[in-house]
Amino acid sequence: MATGAALWLYLLCHVLLAVAAAAAAADDRGKSGICHGRVGGNLPPPATAAALLRQNGVTKARLFLPDPAVLQAFAAAGIDLTVGVPNENLTFLAASGPEGAARWLRSAVLAHAPAERLRCLAVGNEVLYGDTFYAPHLVPAMMNLHAALAAMGLEGRVKVSSAHSSSVLAASYPPSAGAFGPAALPVLRPMLRFLADTGAPFMLNTYPFISYVNDPANVPLAYALFGAGAAPVQDGALAYTNLFDATVDALVAALEKEGFGGVPVAVTETGWPTAGHPAATPQNAAAYNAEIVGRAARGVGTPRRPGVPVEVFLFDMYDEDGKPGAEFERHFGIFRADGSKAYDINFA
Ligand SMILES: *[C@@H]1O[C@H](CO)[C@@H](O)[C@H](O)[C@H]1NC(C)=O
Numbered sequence: 001m002a003t004g005a006a007l008w009l010y011l012l013c014h015v016l017l018a019v020a021a022a023a024a025a026a027d028d029r030g031k032s033g034i035c036h037g038r039v040g041g042n043l044p045p046p047a048t049a050a051a052l053l054r055q056n057g058v059t060k061a062r063l064f065l066p067d068p069a070v071l072q073a074f075a076a077a078g079i080d081l082t083v084g085v086p087n088e089n090l091t092f093l094a095a096s097g098p099e100g101a102a103r104w105l106r107s108a109v110l111a112h113a114p115a116e117r118l119r120c121l122a123v124g125n126e127v128l129y130g131d132t133f134y135a136p137h138l139v140p141a142m143m144n145l146h147a148a149l150a151a152m153g154l155e156g157r158v159k160v161s162s163a164h165s166s167s168v169l170a171a172s173y174p175p176s177a178g179a180f181g182p183a184a185l186p187v188l189r190p191m192l193r194f195l196a197d198t199g200a201p202f203m204l205n206t207y208p209f210i211s212y213v214n215d216p217a218n219v220p221l222a223y224a225l226f227g228a229g230a231a232p233v234q235d236g237a238l239a240y241t242n243l244f245d246a247t248v249d250a251l252v253a254a255l256e257k258e259g260f261g262g263v264p265v266a267v268t269e270t271g272w273p274t275a276g277h278p279a280a281t282p283q284n285a286a287a288y289n290a291e292i293v294g295r296a297a298r299g300v301g302t303p304r305r306p307g308v309p310v311e312v313f314l315f316d317m318y319d320e321d322g323k324p325g326a327e328f329e330r331h332f333g334i335f336r337a338d339g340s341k342a343y344d345i346n347f348a
Contacts, residue, residue: 032293032347033060033082033313034334035269036074038067040320042337046073049317052339053079057348062268062313064125068112075113082120082268082313083109084163085145087134090124094137098147105148115152120159121145122203122268128184129165138162139190146198159200162191163268166206169250174235175304178250179257192260201311204251205269208243209288213277213328219243221279225272226291238303244270244292249304264308271315274342276328282343289314289334289345 050073062082093101123142127134146160170181180188208224222230226242233240240246255263272288273280299309319333333342
């Protein structure tokens with residue numbers, strides 16, 4: 001009797017712990033992360049950046065490359081990391097086999113940040129955005145990195161995925177017509193199989209601001225900005241009041257078309273700049289990012305996947321004055337170099 005009761009108690013504890021762990025993981029998914037790009041000459045040291053995130057209640061960051069000093073400082077501050085594997089490393093990682101990938105992982109990442117802080121590898125950034133050189137190496141590199149993690153006992157703990165530009169969608173209007181471009185399918189199909197098999201998310205970078213800037217005649221500012229005045233886009237039974245939901249759901253529709261409707265979506269970059277364009281104001285950036293953070297926290301999901309949380313990473317921690325391109329590209333920073341906020345936003 002006594003052993004029976006003890007066994008039950010033991011099992012009950014395990015179930016409760018598992019439930020608590022699942023709830024903690026779900027909570028964590030609802031917390032927005034921040035991208036920390038470092039293409040600038042006036043950026044604060046990594047330890048200052050890490051401390052600033054913690055002061056603001058931010059516990060997740062995306063790094064675009066495994067910079068040793070940044071990995072060390074962010075891991076020491078207890079920040080969970082999504083680490084970019086640079087495109088330039090893909091040819092090696094595709095050809096190296098799991099052993100070579102393990103060597104790379106150890107020296108480039110795990111030597112600087114313990115595995116407990118590593119949440120995800122974002123293998124390549126926007127490789128399918130017109131890149132024909134790295135594209136064939138992408139999925140083999142992902143598979144080798146995954147096999148390397150599995151051999152280290154980190155399978156399931158550290159997810160392996162790849163971040164895509166929203167131009168990976170050849171069709172996105174209306175959202176139910178969402179489809180991948182045919183040129184990318186030979187790479188995407190084995191990638192989707194891999195993501196489904198390993199429980200990793202499809203990572204999307206999406207900027208309603210840029211859609212508005214490129215096509216203001218068809219993308220009303222209010223629709224890009226979660227504005228109350230946006231006329232909804234009706235798509236069958238579903239109504240869309242903002243471009244962010246419409247873009248995520250176009251991706252979901254594209255995933256469903258390929259037979260991978262169960263793959264979760266993570267938005268690995270989104271944001272709104274504060275200068276460099278008439279619509280790039282601190283007020284608009286505050287409104288957009290507050291909506292992104294709030295939706296993620298409430299786990300509202302999207303019309304096509306209601307109640308399914310979409311993990312998000314806001315771009316960008318600081319303005320990066322070394323970024324090429326249009327003026328607004330250098331003004332996505334949420335924080336100023338002195339640690340003050342560029343506009344009022346609350347992550348806690
Ligand atoms: C790949 O990554 C490592 C570590 O980040 C770096 O030192 C190396 O130069 C890269 N390799 C190539 C071929 O660029």
